[in-house]
Amino acid sequence: MKSLFIIPGALLFFSTAWSQVETAEMSADFKEMSKFGSRASGFEGYQTYSSGIVNGSQFFNPNWSPGTITTINNEKVGKNYLFLFDKVRQELFMKWKDSSVILLADKNQISSFTLNTDKAHYFVAAGTYDPSNKGNYFEVLVSNEKGYTLLKLVKTKFVKADERDIEKQRLGDIYDSFQDQVTYYVSFNKGLPQPITLKEKNMLKVLTSVKDKVSGYFEQHPENTVDESFLVGVIESINS
Numbered sequence: 138m139k140s141l142f143i144i145p146g147a148l149l150f151f152s153t154a155w156s157q158v159e160t161a162e163m164s165a166d167f168k169e170m171s172k173f174g175s176r177a178s179g180f181e182g183y184q185t186y187s188s189g190i191v192n193g194s195q196f197f198n199p200n201w202s203p204g205t206i207t208t209i210n211n212e213k214v215g216k217n218y219l220f221l222f223d224k225v226r227q228e229l230f231m232k233w234k235d236s237s238v239i240l241l242a243d244k245n246q247i248s249s250f251t252l253n254t255d256k257a258h259y260f261v262a263a264g265t266y267d268p269s270n271k272g273n274y275f276e277v278l279v280s281n282e283k284g285y286t287l288l289k290l291v292k293t294k295f296v297k298a299d300e301r302d303i304e305k306q307r308l309g310d311i312y313d314s315f316q317d318q319v320t321y322y323v324s325f326n327k328g329l330p331q332p333i334t335l336k337e338k339n340m341l342k343v344l345t346s347v348k349d350k351v352s353g354y355f356e357q358h359p360e361n362t363v364d365e366s367f368l369v370g371v372i373e374s375i376n377s
Contacts, residue, residue, distance in 0.1 A: 193315035195293055197222040197252060201232070204252040206242060220252055222260070224293035224317070227273050244272060263290065266322075266330050275322070275330075278369050284376040285344075287369060288322040288330055321368060335363050340371060350375040 198221075205215030206229070221230040229242040229250060242250075249261040259277045263270040266288065279287035298313050322330035323343060333343045337355055341348045354374045361367050 190312045191314060192312050193293075193317070195223055195225040195295070195315050197224055197258070197291075198254045200254075202252045202254050204250060206231075206250045207248045208246050209248045211248070215251075220250070222250075222252060222274075224291050225295065225315070227292075250274075261288075266324050266327070278321075278365070279372045279376070281376045283326055285372050286324045286327070287372045288324060289365075290320045290322065292318045292320075294318070321365075323372065333368070335365070335368060337363065340368075344371075344375065347375045 201219035201221055203215070204218075204220045205213055206220075207213055217233055218231045219234055222228075223230065228244070229247065231240050231242055232238060244262070247262055248265070249259065251260070252258045259280075260274040261277055263273040263275050266275065266286075273290060273292070275288040275290055277286065278289055279285070293315050296314050296316050321333050321335075323333050324330040331343050333340060337351075340351050344351050351371055354371050358367070358370070361370075
């Protein structure tokens with residue numbers, strides 16, 4: 138098995154902040170993390186940091202989480218590790234429990250991984266479904282090998298506060314932020330994913346072969362907000 142880890146010198150953290158990441162500490166530690174980010178990966182967005190508080194997070198979960206990695210050789214890693222998934226760079230960091238040494242998992246060796254936060258979240262290499270979409274990870278919301286699989290891609294970008302935006306200043310929106318761009322996809326029988334939105338008209342168009350089931354689900358849930366949970370319900374219903 139090829140090494141699952143990339144350990145260049147810049148990835149050995151010289152601050153204990155990363156081994157003690159807590160939600161309340163993320164903003165305070167941001168300046169230190171920004172130095173690491175730009176130096177290790179060339180991610181220039183970190184260098185635009187300016188304000189004392191940052192809304193949102195570049196991490197899927199701001200705390201180190203237990204989980205597992207499945208390699209391309211179907212080997213599982215994770216029993217003694219904690220994980221941190223960077224949504225901006227689509228990178229998975231890992232460390233031994235009670236250790237300050239941080240490792241960067243090699244994307245070329247990852248088939249899938251899980252993060253156990255409020256529940257188990259399952260991610261797969263996007264190239265598994267779409268060979269042209271390398272380097273990203275889909276979160277699998279609904280899985281069905283012979284039916285419809287629902288995938289979620291979150292790409293996060295760093296947005297610097299705009300001091301010239303008078304309206305935002307008036308509303309008190311004066312902070313830099315990490316902003317998520319969420320795209321949902323459906324894949325039938327492991328086929329090429331198609332984007333789908335949280336709109337009835339679009340769902341009917343994308344799921345045209347089962348549009349009667351889609352319409353039926355909307356009719357059965359007229360008061361429900363059409364959000365991610367609703368879309369999950371639609372896909373689960375047409376698979377049943």
